[in-house]
Amino acid sequence: MSGKETWRRLLAYVGQYKTTTCWVIVSAILSVLASLIGPYMIGQAIDHMVDKGAVDFKGITQILAGLGIVYIVGSLFSWLLTYLTNRIAFQTVNDMRRELFDHFNILPLSFHDTHPQGDSISRFVNDMDAVSDGLLQGFSTLITGIITIIGSIVLMLYISPIMTLVVLVSAPITFGVARFITTRSQRMFREQAKILGSLNGYVEEMIGGQRVVTAFHYENRSLEEFSARNEQLYQAGVKSQFYGSLSNPSTRLVNNMTFSVTAMIGCISIILGGISIGGLSSFLIYTNLFAKPFNEITGVLTQFQAATASAQRIFTILDSPPEQPEESNAVQLERSKGTILFDHVKFSYNPERTLITNFSLEVKPGTRVAIVGQTGAGKTTLVNLLMRFYDVDSGSISIDGMNINDMSRDSLRTNFGMVLQDTWLFSGTIRDNIAYGKPEATDEEVIAAATAANAHSFIKRLPHGYDTVISGSGDSLSQGQKQLLTIARVILVDPPMLILDEATSSIDTLTEARIQKAFMKMIAGRTSFVIAHRLSTIREADLILYMKNGDVVESGTHEGLLASGGHYASLYNSQFTTA
Numbered sequence: 375m376s377g378k379e380t381w382r383r384l385l386a387y388v389g390q391y392k393t394t395t396c397w398v399i400v401s402a403i404l405s406v407l408a409s410l411i412g413p414y415m416i417g418q419a420i421d422h423m424v425d426k427g428a429v430d431f432k433g434i435t436q437i438l439a440g441l442g443i444v445y446i447v448g449s450l451f452s453w454l455l456t457y458l459t460n461r462i463a464f465q466t467v468n469d470m471r472r473e474l475f476d477h478f479n480i481l482p483l484s485f486h487d488t489h490p491q492g493d494s495i496s497r498f499v500n501d502m503d504a505v506s507d508g509l510l511q512g513f514s515t516l517i518t519g520i521i522t523i524i525g526s527i528v529l530m531l532y533i534s535p536i537m538t539l540v541v542l543v544s545a546p547i548t549f550g551v552a553r554f555i556t557t558r559s560q561r562m563f564r565e566q567a568k569i570l571g572s573l574n575g576y577v578e579e580m581i582g583g584q585r586v587v588t589a590f591h592y593e594n595r596s597l598e599e600f601s602a603r604n605e606q607l608y609q610a611g612v613k614s615q616f617y618g619s620l621s622n623p624s625t626r627l628v629n630n631m632t633f634s635v636t637a638m639i640g641c642i643s644i645i646l647g648g649i650s651i652g653g654l655s656s657f658l659i660y661t662n663l664f665a666k667p668f669n670e671i672t673g674v675l676t677q678f679q680a681a682t683a684s685a686q687r688i689f690t691i692l693d694s695p696p697e698q699p700e701e702s703n704a705v706q707l708e709r710s711k712g713t714i715l716f717d718h719v720k721f722s723y724n725p726e727r728t729l730i731t732n733f734s735l736e737v738k739p740g741t742r743v744a745i746v747g748q749t750g751a752g753k754t755t756l757v758n759l760l761m762r763f764y765d766v767d768s769g770s771i772s773i774d775g776m777n778i779n780d781m782s783r784d785s786l787r788t789n790f791g792m793v794l795q796d797t798w799l800f801s802g803t804i805r806d807n808i809a810y811g812k813p814e815a816t817d818e819e820v821i822a823a824a825t826a827a828n829a830h831s832f833i834k835r836l837p838h839g840y841d842t843v844i845s846g847s848g849d850s851l852s853q854g855q856k857q858l859l860t861i862a863r864v865i866l867v868d869p870p871m872l873i874l875d876e877a878t879s880s881i882d883t884l885t886e887a888r889i890q891k892a893f894m895k896m897i898a899g900r901t902s903f904v905i906a907h908r909l910s911t912i913r914e915a916d917l918i919l920y921m922k923n924g925d926v927v928e929s930g931t932h933e934g935l936l937a938s939g940g941h942y943a944s945l946y947n948s949q950f951t952t953a
Contacts, residue, residue, distance in 0.1 A: 508681025
C-alpha cells in the first residue's frame with residue numbers, strides 16, 4: 375500500500391468529524407491571521423518612532439493596544455486549535471482501534487494460527503500510538519502552515535515584490551531537501567515498526583513461559599536472543615531517526631541563508647528610499663513566518679513517516695479477509711439432538727499436504743466418542759472442522775441431517791461446549807468467570823453449575839467466595855481449580871454437545887479423578903468428543919477412534935480394542951504396564 379493511499383484512508387476516518395474539522399479550520403485561520411497582522415502593526419509602530427522626527431506616543435500606544443488585543447485573540451484560537459486537533463486525533467485512533475478489534479473477532483482461525491500474538495498486540499498499542507502522534511503533531515501544523523505561507527506571501531508582495539521574489543526562490547530548494555530526506559527515511563520507519571512487532575512477540579513468549587525458561591536454565595540464551603533483537607531495533611531506530619533528524623536542520627539552513635540575503639537587500643532598499651525601516655522590520659518577520667512552516671512541516675515529517683508505516687501495518691490486518699461470509703438464508707440451528715455425520719471429509723492446512731483424506735463417521739445422540747493417536751494425527755483438526763473454525767475441502771459434516779456449511783456459525787457454536795487444555799480466565803470475580811457464557815445467570819444457577827463441577831467447595835474457601843477477584847492468568851488458583859471453573863462455565867450454558875480437548879493432560883492424578891467425576895456428570899446424555907493422551911480418562915467411552923495420519927485406523931470400545939492388540943492396545947499398555 376502506497377503512502378498516498380494510506381493517508382487517504384486515514385483522512386477518511388478524520389472526515390467523519392466534519393463539524394469539529396470545520397472548527398479546526400476556522401481556528402487555524404483566525405490564529406494565523408492574528409500572527410500575520412501583528413508584524414504589520416509592529417512595523418507601523420516603528421515608523422511612528424523614526425519617520426516623523428519625533429516619537430508619536432499616542433499613535434504608538436493605540437497600535438500597541440490593538441496589538442495586545444490581536445495577540446490575545448490569536449492565543450485563544452491557537453488553544454482552541456490545539457484542543458480540537460487533539461480531540462480529532464484521539465477520536466480517529468479510537469475508531470481505528472475499535473474497528474481493528476472488531477475485525478480481529480471475525481478473522482478466521484487460520485490467521486491467528488499464523489500470526490504471533492505479540493506482533494498483533496503491537497499493532498493495537500505501538501502502531502496506534504504512532505498514528506496518534508502523527509495526527510496530533512501533523513494535523514494542526516499542516517493546516518496552519520499552509521495558511522501562514524499563503525498569508526505571508528500576500529503581505530510580503532504588498533511590502534516589496536522584489537524581496538518577495540528572493541524569498542520565493544528558496545521554497546523549491548527547501549522542498550527538494552525535505553523530499554530527498556523523507557523518501558529515504560520512510561523505508562527505515564517501516565523496518566523499525568516491523569522489528570518492534572517481532573520484539574513484542576518474543577517478549578510475550580518469554581514472559582508467558584518464564585517457568586520453562588527458568589527450569590531449563592535458558593535465561594542466558596533468552597537474554598542473548600533478546601539482546602540481538604533489541605540491537606536490531608536499536609540500529610533500525612538510529613537509522614530512521616538519523617535521516618529524520620536531518621530534515622529540520624537542513625531546511626533551517628536554507629531559510630537562514632535566505633533571511634540573510636533578504637536583510638541585506640532590504641538595507642540597500644532603505645538607503646535608496648524604496649522601503650521604510652518599519653516596512654523592512656515587518657518584511658523580515660514575514661520572512662521568518664514564511665520559513666517557519668517549512669521547518670515545522672519537515673520536522674513533523676519524521677512523525678508522518680512513522681505514522682504511515684504503522685498505519686500500513688494496521689490496514690494490512692483490516693484488509694485481511696474475514697471468515698467466509700454466511701449466506702443470507704443461513705439456517706439457525708436450534709438445540710441439537712446430537713446426531714453428527716462426517717461424510718468422506720477431506721481437509722488440508724497446506725494444499726501440498728493433505729491431512730485428512732477420506733474420513734467418515736456417524737455419531738448418534740448421546741454417544742461419547744474418544745479420539746486418540748499420536749501428535750499430528752488430526753485429532754484436534756476434526757474439532758476445528760466440526761466447529762467450522764476451518765471449512766472442509768470436500769465431503770460434508772452434518773448435524774441433525776443439516777450440512778453445517780448451511781448453518782450460521784453462531785448458532786452452530788452455541789450448541790457446543792468446549793473445555794480445553796489451556797484454561798482461559800479473565801480478570802474479574804469467580805462468579806463472572808463462571809457466567810461468562812450466560813451473563814444473565816442468577817446466583818443460584820452459578821452455584822448449581824459450580825456444585826455440579828465439584829468446584830463449589832474450593833470456591834467457598836476463597837477469601838470472598840464467588841466474589842473473589844482473580845487475575846486473567848488465575849495465578850492464585852491451581853491448574854485443577856482453573857479447570858473446574860471452565861467446566862462449571864460449560865455446565866451453566868448447558869450445551870447439547872461437548873468437546874473436551876486434552877482437558878486433563880496438565881493435571882495431577884488426584885485432581886484428575888475429581889475432574890473426571892465432573893466430566894461424567896457433564897457428559898451424561900450429551901453427544902461428546904473427548905481428545906486425550908491419558909487413556910485412563912476415556913475407558914468409559916462408547917466409541918474410541920485411533921487416528922493416524924488423518925485417518926481412523928482402529929475403532930471400537932476400550933475392551934474390544936485391547937483384545938484386538940493393535941495400535942490402541944500398544945498405546946494403552948505403554949501407559950499402564952510397568953517393567
